[in-house]
Amino acid sequence: xxxxxxxxxxxxxxxxxxxxxxxxxxxxxxxxxxxxxxxxxxxxxxxxxxxxxxxxxxxxxxxxxxxxxxxxx
Amino acid sequence: xxxxxxxxxxxxxxxxxxxxxxxxxxxxxxxxxxxxxxxxxxxxxxxxxxxxxxxxxxxxxxxxxxxxxxxxxxxxxxxxxxxxxxxxxxxxxxxxxxxxxxxxxxxxxxxxxxxxxxxxxxxxxxxxxxxxxxxxxxxxxxxxxxxxxxxxxxxxxxxxxxxxxxxxxxxxxxxxxxxxxxxxxxxxxxxxxxxxxxxxxxxxxxxxxxxxxxxxxxxxxxxxxxxxxxxxxxxxxxxxxxxxxxxxxxxxxxxxxxxxxxxxxxxxxxxxxxxxxxx
Numbered sequence: 001x002x003x004x005x006x007x008x009x010x011x012x013x014x015x016x017x018x019x020x021x022x023x024x025x026x027x028x029x030x031x032x033x034x035x036x037x038x039x040x041x042x043x044x045x046x047x048x049x050x051x052x053x054x055x056x057x058x059x060x061x062x063x064x065x066x067x068x069x070x071x072x073x
Numbered sequence: 074x075x076x077x078x079x080x081x082x083x084x085x086x087x088x089x090x091x092x093x094x095x096x097x098x099x100x101x102x103x104x105x106x107x108x109x110x111x112x113x114x115x116x117x118x119x120x121x122x123x124x125x126x127x128x129x130x131x132x133x134x135x136x137x138x139x140x141x142x143x144x145x146x147x148x149x150x151x152x153x154x155x156x157x158x159x160x161x162x163x164x165x166x167x168x169x170x171x172x173x174x175x176x177x178x179x180x181x182x183x184x185x186x187x188x189x190x191x192x193x194x195x196x197x198x199x200x201x202x203x204x205x206x207x208x209x210x211x212x213x214x215x216x217x218x219x220x221x222x223x224x225x226x227x228x229x230x231x232x233x234x235x236x237x238x239x240x241x242x243x244x245x246x247x248x249x250x251x252x253x254x255x256x257x258x259x260x261x262x263x264x265x266x267x268x269x270x271x272x273x274x275x276x277x278x279x280x281x282x283x284x285x286x287x288x289x290x291x292x293x294x295x296x297x298x299x300x301x302x303x304x305x306x307x308x309x310x311x312x313x314x315x316x317x318x319x320x321x322x323x324x325x326x327x328x329x330x331x332x333x334x335x336x337x338x339x340x341x342x343x344x345x346x347x348x349x350x351x352x
Binding site: 006009015016017023024025 | 332
């Protein structure tokens, strides 16, 4: 095993990085770190384009210079 | 460790200081000179009356306010120290392979582990000590400038001794802050050392490139972000700041900090083994 790990610099690098990442993953699983860091959802902006009417109201307000919230249903 | 081992280790530290004097000694001095220059420029722009009023205001404030002001004055160092420390680490195990001096050092009665540990001690203890000494000198010169101005304009030296006490306290806290930051960044120190010992060329690109690649592959293959969260858990500035000496010692008993040091040891051990591939 030692001979395989220390065969060349690449095998050693792979072994060290593998061990380091494994330790991080195991620690993350045990401590339950929040698994999502890159959260692309914006809590201040919600747009459902499935709802066609709401989308049209939104774009209407956006391009006419009006605040979309001011446009009544 | 007997006295002979201590002597050898001391020689290794001296070697690092000789080889990297530009990065470790001259860089903080140049930054301090630039800060001093900007301070003199600001003082000249203020004018005598405004300066006297400022000095009286500073003298009337408590030591805590002055201490905070001194620590803010050292802010440029907070950006410079990590940069030159990272470049020192990147070149420390790479340069000796590039100029083939590694063969000479490996023929000396020092082990790979002693050599790598000496580089960690330099970056986490000696470099902060040098930087703090330079910062303290900068504080002293700034205080003396204000005192001289007060002496020549209205013959008053009010607040000078208070400023000296605040400068000393601020220097101690800055040193402890750098020390604590080095402990938080121990996995990063290990990571950079590993690639400094590994790369045949451009170790900076290897260190950053592999990190980004692992981040991407983890998210792409497993849809998890453990490495990103691990990094995120040690990027909060409030984790590094030390506002009192007891605060430093209580801050050391932190799970995230200690587990970082433990995991960083894996990378440091890797860089010690990696040093055997000298080609």
